[in-house]
Amino acid sequence: MTPEATLARFREYMVGPTRFMNLMSCFELGIIDELRKNPGLTAAKLGEAVGAKSDAVEQLLQLLVKEEFLAYDPGSGGYSLDALAAVESADLERVLAMMDLVKVCILRQIFYLTESVRAGTVVGLKELYGFDGTLFEAVAEHRDLRESWGRCMDAGTARVDPWFFENVDIPAGSRVLDLAGNTGLGAILAYRLKESPGLRVTTFDLPEKEEECLRNFREHGLAEQCSFIGGDVFDKVPEGFDVVLVKHFLTLFDKSEVVKILANVHKALNVGGQVNVLVPVFQDDVREFDSRSVDFYPAFFLGCAMGQGGPQKLSTWQACLEESGFEMTKVTVEDPAAIPADSLPLQAVLCATKTA
16 A cells, blocks of 8 residues: 555544534434435525524535435535435434444543553543443443443344354254343244244343343243343353353453353353354454454444453454364354445354363
C-alpha cells in the first residue's frame, strides 16, 4: 500500500463516527419514515414534519444522497428513498437494532478503549454509569443498556442458533448440558429442534437465574424435559452428560480462561461425549478471507463488554479444545454469501469428543 493509499485509509477511520451518527439521526428524527410516506418532500417540508430546522435537515441529507440511500431532484428540491426503498422491513429492523446497540452500548464506552485495555476492565461503564463490572452485569441495573442490548441479541440469536443446531449431532436420549444457558431459552430451543425419546436438557448458570429459567420451562410445557443446575463454570461443571453446548460464551474470556472452562467441560462429559461450541472466528490470514469479526468484536469486548476476550483465529479455538483434552471431529464455518450482508460476526461450530 502506498503512503497516499494509507492516508486515504486513515480518512475512512476518521469519518466513521460522524457518518454513523448522521445516518442514525435521519432515522431517529423520523426523516426516513416521512419520505417513505410522502416521497418528494423538500428539506423545508421535512423540517416542519420532524420538528427541526430545514438547514440542519438539508445538511444531514447530503451524506445519504452521496451514499445513494436517498435521491435528490434538483428541479423540485425534493428528496425520496433510493436504495432504502428496496430494503425489506425485517432487514431494516435488524440493522437498526444493531445501530442502536452501537450508539447506546458502544460509542460512549469505546472512548475509553485505551484505558480499558490498560486496566483489563470496562472503564467506560465506570466513568459513565458509575458501574464497576461488565456490560452483562450492567444491563441488569441500567434500562437503556438492557433494552438496546436485549433487542439486538434476541435478533442475533434468532438467526444464529437454528444454524448452530443444524450443524450439531445430539444422539437420541442424550443428557445435554447447556453451559451458561442464562434463562433456559437455549435449552428449550435445543429440545424443540433435537427432540427424541428420553432427551433431557439441563441449563447450567449462576444460581440467581434459576427462578426465571424454571418459569420459562413451565411456560413452554417442558418442565419434565428441561431442568436447571446453579453454579460457577470456573469452579466445576456438573458431570455425567453426553453432550455439552457452549454458545455465545467463550468469546467473553481470554485464552487462558477459555482453556479452564473447556477443561471443566471435559470433566463433565462421559467418555465418548461431545462438546459443541459456537464462536465468532476469523481465519489465520485475515487478509485472505471474510474476517468481518475483526472489524467489530475485539474493540467491543475489550472496551465495552468485558475488558478481555474477543474472537479468535479458527486455529486458536481448535488449539484450546485440544489443550483441554478434546479431539476435534468437525468444524463448520458460516458461508459469508449465505448470511445477511450486514451481519458482523462470522460464526463457526466446533465439535469435539472426549476420548477414552
